[in-house]
Amino acid sequence: MITCQEAFAQLHDYLDHELTEAEIADMEKHLDRCLQCCDKFTFERQLKALVKKKGTSEGLPANLKDKILYAIRTVDGPPEEQR
Amino acid sequence: MEVIVDSERFEGTAIPHLEALYRTARRWTGNDKDAEDLVQETYMRAYRFFSQFQPGTNIRAWLFKIMGNTHINIYRKNSREGERVSLDEIPEFYLYQKAWDDDAFSQYVSPHKAVLEEFLDEDVLIALEKLPMEFRLAVVLADIEEFTYQEIADILECPVGTVRSRISRGRKLLQKYLWEYAKKAQFARETSA
Numbered sequence: 001m002i003t004c005q006e007a008f009a010q011l012h013d014y015l016d017h018e019l020t021e022a023e024i025a026d027m028e029k030h031l032d033r034c035l036q037c038c039d040k041f042t043f044e045r046q047l048k049a050l051v052k053k054k055g056t057s058e059g060l061p062a063n064l065k066d067k068i069l070y071a072i073r074t075v076d077g078p079p080e081e082q083r
Numbered sequence: 084m085e086v087i088v089d090s091e092r093f094e095g096t097a098i099p100h101l102e103a104l105y106r107t108a109r110r111w112t113g114n115d116k117d118a119e120d121l122v123q124e125t126y127m128r129a130y131r132f133f134s135q136f137q138p139g140t141n142i143r144a145w146l147f148k149i150m151g152n153t154h155i156n157i158y159r160k161n162s163r164e165g166e167r168v169s170l171d172e173i174p175e176f177y178l179y180q181k182a183w184d185d186d187a188f189s190q191y192v193s194p195h196k197a198v199l200e201e202f203l204d205e206d207v208l209i210a211l212e213k214l215p216m217e218f219r220l221a222v223v224l225a226d227i228e229e230f231t232y233q234e235i236a237d238i239l240e241c242p243v244g245t246v247r248s249r250i251s252r253g254r255k256l257l258q259k260y261l262w263e264y265a266k267k268a269q270f271a272r273e274t275s276a
Contacts, residue, residue, distance in 0.1 A: 008175050012251045016225055018232055043179045043195045047258075048226055050199060054207035055227035060105055064119055065098065068126045072090055075130065 002030050007037050014041070015048055093133050097126065100143050103228060104150055110223045111154055113212040121157065125150040144234050147224070151238040158216065178258040178265075187269050201265040210260040218253030225250050 007030050013019050014027055031038045104125060108118040129136075129149050136145055174180070182194035191197040214222060224235045232250075236243045 011175060012247065012254065016232065016250070018247075039195075040176045040179050043199075044176070046199060047178065050202070051207055051211070051222075051226040051257075052229070054202070054204045055106060055110065055211070055223070057204050058106060058109070060102055061115060061119060064105065064122065065101055067119075068101070068123055069094065069098070071123060071127060072093065072130050075127065 001033070002026050004030075004034060004037055007031070007034070007041075011041065011044060015044055089133065090130070093130055096136075096142050097129055097133075097146060100146050101126075103143070104146060107147070107223055107228060108150065108154075110208070110211050110227070111220060117157075121150065121154055124153050124157075128153060141234075144230070144237065147228070147230070147234075147238045151220070151240065154220075155240075173255040173259055175255070177255055178262050181262045182265075185266075187273070188265075198262075198265045201268045202261065203264075203268075206261065206264040206268075210257055210264065213260055214253055214256055218249050218256060221246055221249040222253040222257060226254075 007027060010019060010023065010027060014024070019027065031041055101122070105118060105122050108121040108125075109115065112118045112121055125146065129146055132149070136142065178198060179195045182188045182198040185194065188194040188197055211219060211223060220239055221235055224230045224238060225232075230238065232243050232246045235246045235250075239246065
């Protein structure tokens with residue numbers, strides 16, 4: 001079984017789904033048996049989820065999509081020339 | 084005639100990722116105007132190079148890579164961020180431990196859960212934007228866009244090991260900033276009560 005220190009070293013890889021299946025199995029075996037680590041790792045996962053939630057809460061500025069579409073459609077010349 | 088077909092195909096493929104690109108640009112640059120400029124420049128470059136995109140490969144990663152390049156170029160031209168932060172003293176699980184060690188938060192059954200409830204949307208966003216550039220770019224791509232380390236390495240053009248270390252160090256620093264906000268919020272509530 002991996003130690004708490006070994007688990008800590010893999011914290012970010014675990015949160016970011018970068019571990020191999022075997023490493024995940026070892027990690028989860030540890031988390032099943034170590035309440036302290038389980039609590040801390042759960043916290044880190046919740047914090048990552050919170051950052052994602054807050055980071056996706058804003059919409060686009062008005063007109064940005066239109067500005068980009070206009071720029072793309074006119075980059076090769078005025079729109080009427082393409083027709 | 085070619086042009087019309089191409090721009091339609093480009094729009095259909097690339098425009099659905101506008102929101103993700105914009106919110107990343109917003110965090111990367113820290114303000115609305117630079118974010119808009121960066122996204123517009125990214126789309127113009129992506130359009131210009133669209134013939135190089137391999138259909139069937141990951142368009143989202145391709146667009147982010149273009150934005151990563153564009154950002155690096157603008158950033159090199161415009162500014163130099165000389166900010167040095169010391170990370171050595173920030174231990175893993177910083178925020179969790181602070182909550183448990185704190186007199187006010189330790190009154191709660193789960194101090195660490197109480198801390199997570201203190202943050203306003205803007206606290207988290209401002210904390211992200213306060214991170215030094217190299218950490219900010221990587222943490223945003225990992226936490227918000229959930230790219231793999233390999234994808235982030237491709238977008239930022241650096242080795243995977245560098246991505247890994249920037250993410251872990253960036254997250255620690257983020258926790259340090261967040262703790263400052265949590266204390267402030269908690270202090271404000273105490274003094275107004």
